[in-house]
Amino acid sequence: MTTASAPPASGGLDFTIPADLRDVLDRVRAFVDEEVLPAEAEVVDPEDLAAAWPIIERLRDGARERGIYTPHLPERFGGFGIGVLGMSLINEICGVSMLASLAINAMAPDEGNMHTLLMAGTEEQLETWLRPLAEGRIRSCFAMTEPDVASSDPTNLQTTAVRDGDEWVLNGTKWCISGGDGAGIAIVVAKTGTDDAAGHRNYSLILVPTDTPGWRVARDPEFMGAHYVGGHPVIEIDNVRVPASNLLGNEGEGFVIAQKRLAGGRLAHAMRWIGASQRVLDLAAERLISRTAFGKELAEQQALQFMIADSAMDLYASRLMVLHTAWKVEHGMPHRQEVAMTKTFVSEAFGRIADRAVQIHGAAGIAKDLPVARIYEDARSARIYDGASEVHRMVIARTCLQLARKGESTRSGAGDLT
Numbered sequence: 001m002t003t004a005s006a007p008p009a010s011g012g013l014d015f016t017i018p019a020d021l022r023d024v025l026d027r028v029r030a031f032v033d034e035e036v037l038p039a040e041a042e043v044v045d046p047e048d049l050a051a052a053w054p055i056i057e058r059l060r061d062g063a064r065e066r067g068i069y070t071p072h073l074p075e076r077f078g079g080f081g082i083g084v085l086g087m088s089l090i091n092e093i094c095g096v097s098m099l100a101s102l103a104i105n106a107m108a109p110d111e112g113n114m115h116t117l118l119m120a121g122t123e124e125q126l127e128t129w130l131r132p133l134a135e136g137r138i139r140s141c142f143a144m145t146e147p148d149v150a151s152s153d154p155t156n157l158q159t160t161a162v163r164d165g166d167e168w169v170l171n172g173t174k175w176c177i178s179g180g181d182g183a184g185i186a187i188v189v190a191k192t193g194t195d196d197a198a199g200h201r202n203y204s205l206i207l208v209p210t211d212t213p214g215w216r217v218a219r220d221p222e223f224m225g226a227h228y229v230g231g232h233p234v235i236e237i238d239n240v241r242v243p244a245s246n247l248l249g250n251e252g253e254g255f256v257i258a259q260k261r262l263a264g265g266r267l268a269h270a271m272r273w274i275g276a277s278q279r280v281l282d283l284a285a286e287r288l289i290s291r292t293a294f295g296k297e298l299a300e301q302q303a304l305q306f307m308i309a310d311s312a313m314d315l316y317a318s319r320l321m322v323l324h325t326a327w328k329v330e331h332g333m334p335h336r337q338e339v340a341m342t343k344t345f346v347s348e349a350f351g352r353i354a355d356r357a358v359q360i361h362g363a364a365g366i367a368k369d370l371p372v373a374r375i376y377e378d379a380r381s382a383r384i385y386d387g388a389s390e391v392h393r394m395v396i397a398r399t400c401l402q403l404a405r406k407g408e409s410t411r412s413g414a415g416d417l418t
């Protein structure tokens, strides 16, 4: 599971986790149980994780000692090159705590940004930006969304980058840029082409060090749930000049690269949501066996049992979807449809599971003393970021209907396993 290899022959379905990956997963789980979960109690304000940075640094030292720090990076950058499938399983374990992904330096958006740099960066860009990211000396952000346009449609984006001699000059406004406050480097999606017919091919990725004059975090609005270090600020980009060599990948390939980055990123999120879902399901089950009403344990009420059963089924389907999709990605097989279906289903299952857990907990489900309310809030945004549900449904349906128009079965658009 850790390295790409030829897909098993037909009929070779095998859910065994190889011994080397099992060992990594056991170490990650022990780390989360023994160091990360106990550290949650030290976090004064879960909505201000930047203030908890000394705790995160201490946990990172622990992760390094256990040999599980930056597992997604190649050895050269301090990791051990674990694949998408292995990372999916690690992310499930990390999903139980808001601190865990940060502790192994594989949190969003940095994990995706590191992959993007690895995929498209020049040697100089890797040494200048990936190296300090890998070592945890800086954080990063990915700046695509804009406040004034419907950013689900990338061809709406208005931020421009114009060549002036040996420099790019950028202008525009971004918002909802996770980790943007305090990030050292930003990967900015900017319009570099002017040919309307080129559509998304007009956009490129440009690396902008955030201490460049003209780059300004204008404000950091409060968001429901999803408490990233560095918030989701509005960023004003006013005549920001960077060297021409800060282009990441080729001109006009911004969305081609972003699309590749998103497969792993969406699966990483999906697995973290599964981890969080598992945590609230465990809390809900414990709650039901510890309280009585109307003369019997709450766990004996069939209406509540059905909630537990529905959440267990949502979780099982979610896990299988992520693993199958990650397996396809890792073996270089077509996976766009599977990623869209998995992202949509798992984000929505997460919402249902968190909602049931709130209901089962009664008032305690709303109080922020327990993690249930925070996880419920986090779940809501999962249906919006990394492609909103409606946009993924549009893509999923289009694939199925294209097959039907060709007179073919929709099977290959519906997760065919044969």
Ligand SMILES: Cc1cc2nc3c(=O)[nH]c(=O)nc-3n(C[C@H](O)[C@H](O)[C@H](O)COP(=O)(O)OP(=O)(O)OC[C@H]3O[C@@H](n4cnc5c(N)ncnc54)[C@H](O)[C@@H]3O)c2cc1C
Binding pocket: 109, 141, 142, 143, 144, 145, 146, 149, 150, 151, 152, 153, 175, 176, 177, 178, 179, 226, 232, 381, 384, 385, 386, 387, 388, 389, 390, 391, 394
């Ligand atoms: C927690 C969080 C973190 C984020 N982090 C980042 C980040 O780090 N970097 C970044 O660049 N962005 C980030 N975003 C922004 C996110 O990528 C956008 O919110 C998302 O792409 C949707 O764009 P929009 O908000 O402009 O919605 P809009 O494009 O205005 O869409 C509004 C609604 O209309 C629906 N819609 C759009 N088109 C159609 C259609 N054809 N048919 C049916 N319905 C449609 C959408 O699904 C959505 O529900 C983050 C968002 C959240 C919530």
